[in-house]
Amino acid sequence: MEYTLKELMTICAAREINNGDIVFCGTGISMLAAMAAKNINAPESVIFFETGAIDSELAHIPLAVADPRIMYHTSANGGLMDAFCTMQNPFVGQRVVGILGAAQIDIYGNLNSTVIGDYDAPDVRFSGSGGACDVASFVSRSIIFMKMEKRKFKKKLDYLTSPGYLDGPDGRKNAGLPPGGPDKVITDMGVMGFDPDTRQMILLGCFPGITPAQILDHMEFEIRTDRAVEIDVPTQTELTLLREKCDPHGLIL
Amino acid sequence: MMTTQKNKVMTLKEAINRYVTNGCHLSIGGFTLNRNPMAAVHEIIRQEKRDLHVYAHSNGQGVDELIGGRCVSRLEIAYGGTGKFMSTCIRFRQAVQEQTIAVEDYSNFQMTLRFLAGAMGIPFLPTRSSLGTDIIEKWGFSQEFRHKDPRIPNQKLVVAANPFDGWGETEKVVLVPAINPDVTIIHVQTADVKGNCRMEGLTFADVEQAKASRVLIITCEDLVDEDYLKTEPDRNQIPFIHATAVVKVPFGAYPTACFQYYDYDPVYMKAYARAATDDTVFAQFLNDMVFAHNTHADLLDHVGRHRLESILADRGCGYAKDLDRK
Numbered sequence: 176m177e178y179t180l181k182e183l184m185t186i187c188a189a190r191e192i193n194n195g196d197i198v199f200c201g202t203g204i205s206m207l208a209a210m211a212a213k214n215i216n217a218p219e220s221v222i223f224f225e226t227g228a229i230d231s232e233l234a235h236i237p238l239a240v241a242d243p244r245i246m247y248h249t250s251a252n253g254g255l256m257d258a259f260c261t262m263q264n265p266f267v268g269q270r271v272v273g274i275l276g277a278a279q280i281d282i283y284g285n286l287n288s289t290v291i292g293d294y295d296a297p298d299v300r301f302s303g304s305g306g307a308c309d310v311a312s313f314v315s316r317s318i319i320f321m322k323m324e325k326r327k328f329k330k331k332l333d334y335l336t337s338p339g340y341l342d343g344p345d346g347r348k349n350a351g352l353p354p355g356g357p358d359k360v361i362t363d364m365g366v367m368g369f370d371p372d373t374r375q376m377i378l379l380g381c382f383p384g385i386t387p388a389q390i391l392d393h394m395e396f397e398i399r400t401d402r403a404v405e406i407d408v409p410t411q412t413e414l415t416l417l418r419e420k421c422d423p424h425g426l427i428l
Numbered sequence: 429m430m431t432t433q434k435n436k437v438m439t440l441k442e443a444i445n446r447y448v449t450n451g452c453h454l455s456i457g458g459f460t461l462n463r464n465p466m467a468a469v470h471e472i473i474r475q476e477k478r479d480l481h482v483y484a485h486s487n488g489q490g491v492d493e494l495i496g497g498r499c500v501s502r503l504e505i506a507y508g509g510t511g512k513f514m515s516t517c518i519r520f521r522q523a524v525q526e527q528t529i530a531v532e533d534y535s536n537f538q539m540t541l542r543f544l545a546g547a548m549g550i551p552f553l554p555t556r557s558s559l560g561t562d563i564i565e566k567w568g569f570s571q572e573f574r575h576k577d578p579r580i581p582n583q584k585l586v587v588a589a590n591p592f593d594g595w596g597e598t599e600k601v602v603l604v605p606a607i608n609p610d611v612t613i614i615h616v617q618t619a620d621v622k623g624n625c626r627m628e629g630l631t632f633a634d635v636e637q638a639k640a641s642r643v644l645i646i647t648c649e650d651l652v653d654e655d656y657l658k659t660e661p662d663r664n665q666i667p668f669i670h671a672t673a674v675v676k677v678p679f680g681a682y683p684t685a686c687f688q689y690y691d692y693d694p695v696y697m698k699a700y701a702r703a704a705t706d707d708t709v710f711a712q713f714l715n716d717m718v719f720a721h722n723t724h725a726d727l728l729d730h731v732g733r734h735r736l737e738s739i740l741a742d743r744g745c746g747y748a749k750d751l752d753r754k
Contacts (some may be wrong), residue, residue, distance in 0.1 A: 202511040225486075225536060226459055227630045235749065239511025241459035241486070243687045243747035246629035254631040255485060256544065259537035259557075289533060290524075294566045300524040302516040304563065305486050305507030309537040312557040335562045350560030351587070351600030426512075426753060 176411050180363050181428055183382060184320065185211050185417060186409040187361050188274065191318050194219035197271045199262065199310055201225075202239050203427055204320055205274035210236070210421040215413055223261065223271070225306035227253035236426050259306070262313040272358075273310040273317035275337065279329045280321050282375050282396045283346065284339025284357030286311065287332040294334055304336050311337035315355040323364045328394035340374035364390050366406060367398065375399075380406040435621045436674045440647065440724065443673040444471045447611050447643045448480075453579055455483040455543070455607070455641060456490045457614035457634040458684060461510040461692045463627075464490035465615040465647050467680040467724035473497030474718055481579075483607050484508075485539035485633050489684050489700070492517035496710060497718070500529055502569070504607075506536040513697040518704035532568040532584060538604045540633045545606035546640030552586075554601035559587065564602060581605035612641035615681045616666075617689060619648035623671020624657045626664045629687030629746060635665050643672045649689050651676035679728055679736065691739040691748040696731070 185208050192198055192212035198220055200209040209222045210233055221230050224240045231237075232248030246252055262271050277286035278301050288307055292298030311317060321327055339357045340346045347356060356374070360367040365381040378387055378400040387400035409417075422428045438446075448454060458464035469490045472480075481502040484491050488510035494500050496519035508517035523529040534542070541553040558564055567584045574582050586603040590596070614634045618626040623646055627634065638644050644666075651674065657664050680686075683696035696717075703713035721727040728736060742749045 202515075226632060234745065235747075237511075238513070238753060239460045239462075239488075241462035241630070241632070241685075242511070243462065243629060243685045243691060243741070246687050247745045247747070252630045254635065255536055255540040255633045256636065259540065263556075289562070294562070294568075296527060297525055300516065300521045302509040303505060303507045303533050304535045305509075306536040308535040308561060308563055309557045312559065334566065335560075338558075338560045341560045346560065351598070352556060352559050353597070424754070 176414055178409050178414055179428065182414060182417060183409055184361050184363060186413050187366055187406065188318050188320070189215055191359055192217045192220050192272060195270060197221045197223050197261075197267065199223050199225065199271055199273045199314065201274065201276065201305075201307075205276060206237060207421055207427045208274055211417050214416045214420045223258070225255060225258045225310070227255060227258045229253075229261070236422055236424070238426065259309050259313075262310065268313065269315050271314045273314040274320070275307050275310060275317055276320045277307070277337065279327055279332050280319065280360065281329055281332050281339070282398065283341060283343065284319065284360065284369060284376065285332055285335050285341060286319065286337040286339065287334045289334040289336045291333050307337045311339065312352055313355070316358040317356070319357055319360045321360055321362050323362045323390060323393040325393055325395050328396065330395045340369065344372065344374045346374070364393065365403070370399070378403040380404050382406055383408060436623050436671055437621050437651065438673050438675060440467060440471050440675045440677060443645050443675050444468060444475055444477075447645060447673065448472055448477050450477055451479045451481070452610040453481045453483065455609040455612040455637045456487065457612065457632065457637055458490060458681065459486050459630070459632040460488035461513065461697065462685045462687070463615050463632070463634070463681050464488070464684040465613040465680065466490060466493070466682055466684055467677040468613045468615070468645065468647055469493050470718045470724060470727065472499055473714065483539070483609055485536045488514065488517060489697070492519045492704070495519045495523050495529060496704065497714060502530045504532045504534065504539070506534050506539045510697065513694075514701050514704075518701060519710070530568055533563055534604070535563060540636055541604050542607045543633055543636035543640045545604070546608040547636050550606060552603040552605050554588075554603055556598060556601060558585070558602055559600060607640055609637070609641045611643040611645060612637045613645045613647065614638055615647045615677070615686065617648065617686065618650045618652060618657065619646050619674050620652050620654045620657050620668070621674060622654055622668035623674050624654070624664055624668045625666035626657055631665055638666050639670050644670050645673045645675065646671055647675045647677040647680040649678055649680065649686060677724055680724065682728065685747065688741050688743070688746045690736070690741055691751050693731075693735060693739050694751065694753050695735060
């Protein structure tokens with residue numbers, strides 16, 4: 176069955192979500208990944224937004240995390256205070272999985288969603304942190320979406336908006352952050368993880384037809400590729416559910 | 429501000445004219461494309477207010493139009509965008525790149541905590557969010573500038589050791605300074621003449637913003653008398669003691685959404701995003717949508733009944749189920 180890259184990326188992210196996870200998601204493909212997990216492999220996962228909605232029905236796809244579509248048929252409609260407290264809550268916070276995106280990422284999974292160039296005189300200004308820094312600071316595990324490009328996989332970020340492992344294995348602890356950090360980076364060419372000892376990015380899998388060398392060509396820094404395998408393509412069931420149940424009008428796909 | 433008087437109802441023109449002064453510190457409610465107080469934003473642009481110091485968390489349409497209307501000099505914000513329509517607010521991006529406004533970046537939680545600290549009457553609150561990041565390292569406002577205005581704290585953020593000797597498995601915290609805006613404007617579904625508020629759907633940080641503010645201007649879809657909201661007080665979020673002015677403005681959040689009343693208008697949002705990329709086209713857009721109309725009702729007439737009907741919320745789900753959002 177034919178599939179698009181966006182569909183493959185969405186399914187890859189959905190496969191990382193387990194029953195019982197509370198999935199914090201943003202706009203676009205991350206929201207779709209959470210919807211896909213709920214409809215395909217993790218029906219008991221809970222979708223959660225920084226705006227304060229918990230377990231939204233999502234009968235229609237939202238175009239922003241403040242879209243009224245996320246407010247319908249929820250367990251609770253709160254506010255930002257509720258949402259960020261949930262992530263730090265000693266009892267439920269550990270179950271929160273963050274899904275994030277950014278303009279730049281480094282080898283330790285730190286993210287930039289603020290500026291390209293000098294902070295005081297930026298070449299390009301982006302939206303800023305929103306809740307991304309808070310999520311990356313608090314949650315035990317996050318999944319990151321990135322497009323493979325040299326200017327996005329940077330040796331040094333122009334601005335560190337959201338913490339990954341900062342400068343290595345003790346980075347988070349030294350900075351005063353709780354344990355946690357990025358778990359997977361899902362790109363348009365393959366999937367990366369992080370070495371548990373060095374906390375540096377490693378290649379876990381390539382999409383069909385893509386080689387590790389091609390992936391390295393799209394990055395400014397080098398990562399280990401010796402553990403990379405070929406990633407399973409989406410099944411017919413996965414694709415059908417994604418297209419028909421999650422995004423029937425093709426608003427994101 | 430005269431918070432116990434019985435009737436605080438006035439016109440939008442009067443409320444903006446009286447309370448939003450040049451150079452004032454202003455906070456607006458809502459989140460990206462939802463419940464922004466857009467009628468008030470347009471009235472601020474129409475009255476050509478200048479040099480505003482704006483506080484927001486994840487604002488989109490409201491802040492971008494205020495910047496596009498040349499009302500803003502300084503901005504403290506976590507996120508400027510409207511999701512799919514503008515992943516980054518366009519006039520905001522341009523103003524930052526051209527350095528025509530000064531920006532101080534925070535995270536959403538930090539901004540919320542800052543409003544809460546303001547509402548609580550304490551100078552700061554602690555969090556662990558942003559430790560190790562450039563949100564702490566890089567400042568948009570210089571220390572010198574910070575010392576000049578007594579309304580602005582002398583530091584952006586302060587990292588401190590946990591004074592409880594690491595209790596709570598926490599060695600360090602980030603202290604975020606309180607915000608007490610001169611004026612906050614929010615748009616709610618229902619308010620009474622004294623300023624009790626009932627919001628439906630998510631409240632975002634409107635409650636914290638409202639209570640942190642010296643002056644609170646409330647615009648509302650439905651204006652009711654005092655007894656109405658007091659029959660089910662558990663559903664109300666802001667009591668009248670915080671309120672200064674109440675204005676009835678149907679479709680007051682338009683073109684952003686208002687849960688259970690209407691959706692966002694994709695036609696407006698897309699036209700805005702197109703216009704915002706070009707100075708000349710944008711000036712024309714502002715003329716057509718703001719300056720050409722004396723009031724918000726006139727703007728709604730210009731938009732036309734057909735488009736407003738297309739975004740009316742289906743009771744039940746709270747949004748326009750069949751809205752074409754392509």
